[in-house]
Amino acid sequence: MLRSAMTLSALPGSRSIPIVLCGLALGCGLTSLDPSLPVYTTEQTDSAHPGFRRTTVSTQGAVYVNDFEEAALQLSSPEPTQVVGRSRFGDGKICAIPGQDPSAYLAVDVGSEMPAYAVFRNIHAQPFDWRHAAFQKMRLDVLEGPTANKETTEPALIDDVLRTLRDVPPANPPLTVPPMPVTGLGMTVHGILLFSDELPGLIFRPSFYLAESGQVYLAESVGVEYQGNEQSVQAAWIPASPLFTQWAQK
Numbered sequence: 001m002l003r004s005a006m007t008l009s010a011l012p013g014s015r016s017i018p019i020v021l022c023g024l025a026l027g028c029g030l031t032s033l034d035p036s037l038p039v040y041t042t043e044q045t046d047s048a049h050p051g052f053r054r055t056t057v058s059t060q061g062a063v064y065v066n067d068f069e070e071a072a073l074q075l076s077s078p079e080p081t082q083v084v085g086r087s088r089f090g091d092g093k094i095c096a097i098p099g100q101d102p103s104a105y106l107a108v109d110v111g112s113e114m115p116a117y118a119v120f121r122n123i124h125a126q127p128f129d130w131r132h133a134a135f136q137k138m139r140l141d142v143l144e145g146p147t148a149n150k151e152t153t154e155p156a157l158i159d160d161v162l163r164t165l166r167d168v169p170p171a172n173p174p175l176t177v178p179p180m181p182v183t184g185l186g187m188t189v190h191g192i193l194l195f196s197d198e199l200p201g202l203i204f205r206p207s208f209y210l211a212e213s214g215q216v217y218l219a220e221s222v223g224v225e226y227q228g229n230e231q232s233v234q235a236a237w238i239p240a241s242p243l244f245t246q247w248a249q250k
Contacts, residue, residue, distance in 0.1 A: 033086045034083075037085050037086045038060060038086075039086060040058060040059045040085050040094055040108075041058055041059070041088050042055065042088070042089065043055070043058075048068075049067070049068040049221075050234075051223035052067060052068050055120075056123075057087070057120055063122070063123045064120035065120060065121055065122075065123050066108070066119065066120045069221075070118070070119050070121050070127075071223075072130075073119040073202050073204060073205065074119065074202065074203050075117055075203070076200075076203055077098060079115065080097060080098065081095070084096050084106070093108075093109045094106055094108050094109070098200075099202075103122060104125040105125070106122075107119060107120075128199060128204065130165075130194070130204050133196045133204075134196060135158050135195060135196045136195055136197060138152050138157065138161065138193065138194050138195070139152075139195075140192060140248060141193050142190045147248060150248075156243075157243060157244065158194070160243050161192060161194070161244055162194075164218055164239075165218055165220055168239065169238070170236040170238050171217065174237070175209075175211075175237040177209055177232070177237070179227070179231065179232045182230065188210050189207055189209045190210075191205045191206070191207055192205065192207065192208055193205055206219060206220050206221070207233075209235075210248070210249065214249070215240075215245065216239075216248055216249070217237035219236060219237050219238065220236075222234065
């Protein structure tokens with residue numbers, strides 16, 4: 001099962017940075033879709049961002065992209081229901097995102113055995129400007145431990161994360177994250193879910209890494225490589241502030 005880098009999960013042995021074409025649309029091939037739905041073709045090229053791939057889906061002149069900026073977005077609801085198109089390969093679902101105009105964003109199933117939707121943006125729509133957006137809530141995408149699903153609505157803490165991502169330069173020399181298990185205990189990279197009224201139906205999801213030293217690092221987007229039962233995460237890691245470091249560990 002191939003996933004986007006946003007989910008940090010995939011079948012051991014596969015590779016995804018952040019979307020892998022061979023996984024695209026297989027998950028919905030088991031159910032036949034309306035043959036009258038628009039058919040989308042898929043292409044993938046190198047991204048301008050090291051460690052990422054640029055994937056596009058297109059139909060009848062409309063082109064949607066998933067690249068570095070879209071890798072930091074995820075659906076508020078993991079199972080969209082309004083099907084607006086199908087992939088040429090595998091008859092996979094392409095769906096509208098509740099709260100978003102389909103002319104701006106679409107959800108494309110990039111799963112295999114199970115559906116796994118990635119966010120694609122119309123190339124004529126501007127990327128989401130998280131640097132100037134207002135966020136009302138923040139949640140740690142941690143599944144276990146004392147900070148599992150920890151939430152805050154404290155503006156100072158939310159603004160601290162955004163300021164760090166926006167203004168603080170990456171670690172120099174660049175930080176390398178040691179390989180870690182694909183899932184479960186031992187994972188050291190997690191998501192930060194940021195909710196904004198300006199982004200209905202979607203969540204801005206940067207990542208954080210907890211080093212053995214206790215220092216925490218942030219990254220806007222991450223790329224992932226899978227080898228066996230391990231995953232290696234690549235990103236331009238930025239040292240987090242003491243405020244977020246303390247909050248993310250207790």
